[in-house]
Amino acid sequence: MNLKLKIWRQKNAREAGKMVDYNISNVSPDMSFLEMLDVLNEELNNKGEDPVAFDHDCREGICGMCSLFINGEAHGPDRGVTTCQLHMRKFKDGDTIYIEPFRAKAFPVIKDLVVDRSSFDRIQQAGGFISVNTSGNTIDANAIPIKKHDADRSFDAATCIGCGACVASCKNASAMLFVSAKVSQFALLPQGKVEAHERVLNMVKKMDEEGFGNCTNTGACEVECPKGISLENIARMNREYLFASVKS
Ligand code: SF4
Ligand code: FES
Numbered sequence: 001m002n003l004k005l006k007i008w009r010q011k012n013a014r015e016a017g018k019m020v021d022y023n024i025s026n027v028s029p030d031m032s033f034l035e036m037l038d039v040l041n042e043e044l045n046n047k048g049e050d051p052v053a054f055d056h057d058c059r060e061g062i063c064g065m066c067s068l069f070i071n072g073e074a075h076g077p078d079r080g081v082t083t084c085q086l087h088m089r090k091f092k093d094g095d096t097i098y099i100e101p102f103r104a105k106a107f108p109v110i111k112d113l114v115v116d117r118s119s120f121d122r123i124q125q126a127g128g129f130i131s132v133n134t135s136g137n138t139i140d141a142n143a144i145p146i147k148k149h150d151a152d153r154s155f156d157a158a159t160c161i162g163c164g165a166c167v168a169s170c171k172n173a174s175a176m177l178f179v180s181a182k183v184s185q186f187a188l189l190p191q192g193k194v195e196a197h198e199r200v201l202n203m204v205k206k207m208d209e210e211g212f213g214n215c216t217n218t219g220a221c222e223v224e225c226p227k228g229i230s231l232e233n234i235a236r237m238n239r240e241y242l243f244a245s246v247k248s
Helices: 033-046 118-125 148-158 165-169 176-187 196-209 220-224 232-247
Strands: 003-009 018-024 068-070 096-101 109-111
Touching: 018 033, 118 176, 118 196, 148 176, 165 176, 165 220, 176 196, 176 220, 176 232, 196 232
Parallel strands: 003 096
Antiparallel strands: 003 018, 068 096
């Protein structure tokens, strides 16, 4: 396949960026999207030009690093996949592909397609954990009975990989889907009950401090989420937040 790429190039956080055109030929439909960018970067390197900076790590849909906005959609036109799992067979010969970084005030661009998502780390640090007594009397986690329905819902929430596609897809740049997944993961389990009130209050406070927008129930986040995180987590977080606010 021969393709025209329009890629956001930005030297650093201070300088303005712009879309730059590149032509790429002999792209195999079996390549992943990131492999296609690897080929482009090899060509740029060979010409002595600055390669395109983009984030990646596992390249198998686990780490949440690959954060590209492709033709106006977070992680591109496929559903339930990350950018690294997107294949070039989803495009046609002669297509023009727009490639931009995830855009949100709380995700400032570092270079080209790489954004700083450490705001997510700070939200996690504000409450995305449980405390366990390790004095020698710790109960084995498997010895605590948990209803199958709750265990399944908790596991579903825990599949959030923190990629930020929900934020990039939201017209308000809201992080509610991400934060609600992290809150729900613990709220559904007995191990998460001890710090439940502080957790939801602290994580929502940090989310607001980091500059994420409010949720207006549009649902774009759920559509673009590569892990199928459900909006029902946002409803659960709102209930948890209300309860914790009344209790505190
Ligand atoms: S909720 Fe989905 S889109 Fe948002 S960070 Fe988690 S996995 Fe990514
Ligand atoms: S590189 Fe890890 S999820 Fe894409």
